[in-house]
Amino acid sequence: MPAVRRFIAHLDMDAFYASVELLRYPQLKGQPVVIGGGRRHQPVERDDGQQHFARLRDYVGRGVITTATYPARALGVHSGMGLMKAAALAPDAVLLPVDFDQYRAYSRRFKAAVAQIATLIEDRGIDEIYIDLTDIPGAQQTADGDELAGVRALAARLKAAVTEATGLTCSIGVTPNKLLSKLCSDLDKPDGLTVLMPDDIPSRIWPLPASRINGIGPKASAKLARLGIDTIGQLAQADQAWLIEQFGSNYGAWLHAAAHGRDERPVVTWRAPKSLSRETTFERDLHPRDDREALSPIFTRLCEQVAQDLLRKDYLGRTVGVKLRYDDFKIVTRSMTMPAPTRDATVIRQWAGRCLKTVPLDRRLRLLGVKMESLCKPDEAVLAQEPGVPYSLPLFEDL
Structure with missing residues (x-):
């Protein structure tokens, strides 16, 4: 009886955020589109019913690209690049705001579609997963001398299920391990399918x-x-x-x-998060004193978002931290451990505010972030009893 071959797939959604936006704005298909703007870059509907889109050439600020469509990438634009720099390369590219709620919704859809076919899934983020295909019926089948016919058909079935559930395409690499599959999912993007075995490493890898x-x-x-x-x-x-x-x-x-393509790591179907965090980069530098009215609701919203993340993932956190990046790019972090774990936004904000009191607030800020660590499940701890403080508490009081 032939030995059972190990088949590990890496599924990577194609230009995920941008592709989700193209579902919403199909008239932009085939055009260079950049995702990374703010609310002010939301498309505006004109009197004639047509939508007016912001263009990269008009952008002013220090934001960075979250992702871009493949036509935009062909112009040299890529994720992590500053929007001002990207504007010099692709001034006519459409600029759209980021909508993480929508991206998370589509992420849940494609993962649910895969879970209908495979059960051993390792979640690696909003747009990628590893899948162990080894023991799925049909994966080990051969046909017409093709030893990989079964697993290739299975991978194609996964791709079709993702597209049917979301309207989006993905690229899949299938190899004996996670390291090679991660490499191979990127070899034939977009909408690619690559199956590779050890003998192919010298020529393909x-x-x-x-x-x-x-x-x-x-x-x-x-x-x-x-x-x-x-x-x-x-x-x-x-x-x-x-x-x-x-x-x-x-x-x-x-x-x-x-x-040499060697990697024995298993597909891990569950991994407890070490922390949950939210942060935002400002379009202009904000001063802790002069801009406290602008900073306070931003800070509150970050705490609320972290609390919502804890609730959605069913965790509590006991250590709260803040992250600041000054206008000279220096980064400072501070954290405090609370008496009891919590996921209450008011309590998180109170303790995050205490963290802020321990950092220098004499320079303008480029970025502000809030993090929760020391996570646990509700049945492992008693909810914090501290009532918290009103949201109207000044952000940088007593300075």
Whole structure:
């Protein structure tokens, strides 16, 4: 009896946020569209019934791109790029505001569609999941000499289910492990399907840049380049002992294994979050004293959003923290542990306000964030009894 082959899929939604927006505004299909604006960039309906869209060339501020359609990416625009810089590359691109509530709704839809077919699913974020296909009926079948016919048909079935449930496309990579599948889901985007086995690694994986391996960040990639290693194939040819000498025992050994496509990590169907946080970057710098009327509702809303996240995921948190980025880009964080865990927005805001009292508030702020840590389930703790304080409490009082 032939050995059972391990099949792990990585499913990645195609330009997820942008694709959701194109469902709402189908007239923008095929155009360069950037997601990352604020409420003021909401499309406006004219008297003739036509919608007027903001253009990137008119943007003024320091926001960054959340995502972009593939036509926009072809112009050099990508996620994480400043909107002002993107405007120089694609001035005529449409700019749309971010709508995370809508994206989360579609995320739940595509994951529910996959769960109708497969049960071993690892949630990796709003737009990607790992799926263990090994024991799903039909995955191990062969047809007409094609040993991978069964798993290929199963992956196509998953893609069709996602599209039927959401109207969106996804790309899937299927390989023996998570590392290779993550790589392969990006090989044929958008709407791609790549099935790859170990014998295919030299021809399909080794020519790729070493930075394509998930886990090789900018610093490691730059160091590898200085050492004359640019591709995964070159990394695979490097001596393991030499890599350990250059990068340390753990990371050096991992680099060698990753370049050869080795990864034994299982698909983890449940993972408790370590923290939940919300943050916002301001379109202009705000001063803690001069702009307290603008900052106070923003701060309150962040606390409310964190509380809503805790409720939705059914967690309580005991440690509350704040994050500030000043106009000189310096980041400061502070945290406090409360007497009892909570998910009450009023209590979170009170303790987050106390955290703010411990940081310097003499410079303008670019970013403000709130985090909850030390999470637990309700049946593991008693809800906080502290009544909290009114939302009208000044943000930076007594300064």
